[in-house]
Amino acid sequence: MIEIRGWRRDNGDFGIRNHIVVLSSVACANHATLEIARRTGAIPVIQEEGACGMFGEDRKRFIRCMVGVGAHPNVAWTLVVGLGCEGVDSHQLADKITNKGREAESLLIQEEGMKKTIEKGVEIINRIKKSLKPREESGTLEELIIGLKCGASDYTSGLISNPAVGKAVDFLIEHGATVMFTERLEVVGAEHILAKRARSKKVAEDFLRRIKKAVEDVNRIGVDWIGSQPSMGNIRGGLTTIEEKSLGAIKKTGNSPLEGCVDYGERPKGKGLCFMDGPGYDVKAVSGLMCGGANIILFTTGLGTYLGSPVSPVIKITGNPKTAKLLADAIDVDLSFILKEIVSKGTSLDELLGLGGKRIVEKIISVANGKLTKAEKSGHIEFSIERIGITA
Amino acid sequence: MKAVIMDEKDSVATAVVPIKKGEKVRIGETEIEILSDIPQGHKFAIREIKAGEPIIKYGEIIGIATEDIKPGEYVHVHNVKSRYQRGYK
Numbered sequence: 001m002i003e004i005r006g007w008r009r010d011n012g013d014f015g016i017r018n019h020i021v022v023l024s025s026v027a028c029a030n031h032a033t034l035e036i037a038r039r040t041g042a043i044p045v046i047q048e049e050g051a052c053g054m055f056g057e058d059r060k061r062f063i064r065c066m067v068g069v070g071a072h073p074n075v076a077w078t079l080v081v082g083l084g085c086e087g088v089d090s091h092q093l094a095d096k097i098t099n100k101g102r103e104a105e106s107l108l109i110q111e112e113g114m115k116k117t118i119e120k121g122v123e124i125i126n127r128i129k130k131s132l133k134p135r136e137e138s139g140t141l142e143e144l145i146i147g148l149k150c151g152a153s154d155y156t157s158g159l160i161s162n163p164a165v166g167k168a169v170d171f172l173i174e175h176g177a178t179v180m181f182t183e184r185l186e187v188v189g190a191e192h193i194l195a196k197r198a199r200s201k202k203v204a205e206d207f208l209r210r211i212k213k214a215v216e217d218v219n220r221i222g223v224d225w226i227g228s229q230p231s232m233g234n235i236r237g238g239l240t241t242i243e244e245k246s247l248g249a250i251k252k253t254g255n256s257p258l259e260g261c262v263d264y265g266e267r268p269k270g271k272g273l274c275f276m277d278g279p280g281y282d283v284k285a286v287s288g289l290m291c292g293g294a295n296i297i298l299f300t301t302g303l304g305t306y307l308g309s310p311v312s313p314v315i316k317i318t319g320n321p322k323t324a325k326l327l328a329d330a331i332d333v334d335l336s337f338i339l340k341e342i343v344s345k346g347t348s349l350d351e352l353l354g355l356g357g358k359r360i361v362e363k364i365i366s367v368a369n370g371k372l373t374k375a376e377k378s379g380h381i382e383f384s385i386e387r388i389g390i391t392a
Numbered sequence: 393m394k395a396v397i398m399d400e401k402d403s404v405a406t407a408v409v410p411i412k413k414g415e416k417v418r419i420g421e422t423e424i425e426i427l428s429d430i431p432q433g434h435k436f437a438i439r440e441i442k443a444g445e446p447i448i449k450y451g452e453i454i455g456i457a458t459e460d461i462k463p464g465e466y467v468h469v470h471n472v473k474s475r476y477q478r479g480y481k
Binding site for chain 1: 393394396398406408409431432433434435447449450452453454455467468469472473474475476477
């Protein structure tokens with residue numbers, strides 16, 4: 001059995017990091033949040049928009065995502081910082097996090113003033129820091145939630161990195177892990193394959209309904225897909241249509257059955273493969289997976305990206321030799337040997353992908369046990385919640 | 393190897409190195425003469441595809457040919473349309 005050392009939370013969740021998070025609930029509180037984080041070394045989660053100007057489903061989704069951050073398995077403790085007049089109350093957000101059996105406190109700038117908010121925040125976090133426990137509890141792969149994402153895709157994504165991740169995912173799911181993939185528009189043209197793999201008719205219908213809605217949403221605004229899906233970068237990289245991109249993208253999911261679907265930022269309801277109904281845009285997709293509790297996110301890339309996440313370590317994987325070399329300070333798993341061996345020796349692709357999958361699993365285990373990813377080392381904390389409606 | 397296919401049903405192959413016009417590339421048992429330069433990672437037809445016929449990669453439909461495509465011909469956005477692209481019926 002593969003053992004992982006981490007932190008067992010009071011609600012039973014298993015974390016592989018023990019972050020103290022300063023969570024801004026609205027962009028108006030970003031300054032205080034960043035300042036508290038700068039003075040304490042806590043991880044800031046800042047908002048592009050946040051708790052203000054939202055209606056209906058957006059508001060529900062925002063609350064779910066914020067609770068997802070505070071109650072994330074990799075988070076030890078959360079300080080929610082708000083301005084005060086915004087649509088979602090920060091004190092209530094902290095309560096919702098503690099109701100999940102996790103720890104949180106809150107500060108409002110309009111109740112304290114800026115200077116005192118920052119000073120109080122620093123004081124609280126310095127106190128919490130002293131109470132943190134070391135990495136000592138043991139867990140297994142069964143307890144991990146792994147998120148999947150691909151970005152800046154090119155021909156190597158569908159040929160090498162995505163199918164290699166698929167091999168790793170088959171191994172993880174055999175060992176009882178939970179795996180989430182997302183990117184609703186990057187399933188278009190390949191949805192029939194996943195629907196066939198659905199655990200039940202109900203799951204298949206739910207999945208197909210979500211993808212159909214995504215297509216209708218794009219067509220309703222009367223735009224041409226080309227240039228967006230696939231993007232101009234994808235086209236330069238050799239991808240011709242959304243179908244080609246999707247068929248390559250879903251290789252990440254391996255061959256396991258599709259167990260269910262969840263909404264954006266929602267925690268999977270059981271083990272095995274789960275679809276999160278989220279966008280393809282890297283920052284919003286990774287943020288959704290993070291809010292859904294992903295302990296680790298596997299990110300395959302063709303042309304390369306430096307993207308990270310505040311609390312879910314992002315493991316970047318490429319099969320593109322140029323990217324592996326040029327963006328070596330971003331790439332955690334370099335699979336460019338696969339392309340080189342195909343060209344020089346004509347080795348079977350499947351055999352090489354098996355090797356690639358093994359390397360990915362090894363990296364997951366070492367990152368789960370504390371080894372920092374390149375994005376963690378360089379302090380990447382990109383975060384943005386997908387909004388669906390109008391802003392008030 | 394200069395090019396790979398993802399599934400035996402495929403009608404296109406992916407160049408894993410840049411391929412020049414006039415080069416001959418072996419795909420399984422057959423040898424195909426390349427009709428125009430193919431950038432690395434881009435695709436060429438490995439059999440004749442008529443306008444309106446599906447383009448097959450991964451053993452699945454990745455789009456529809458908008459013109460007749462000969463074996464060895466470059467296959468990309470200039471001669472393929474997504475089934476989801478506006479105006480496609």
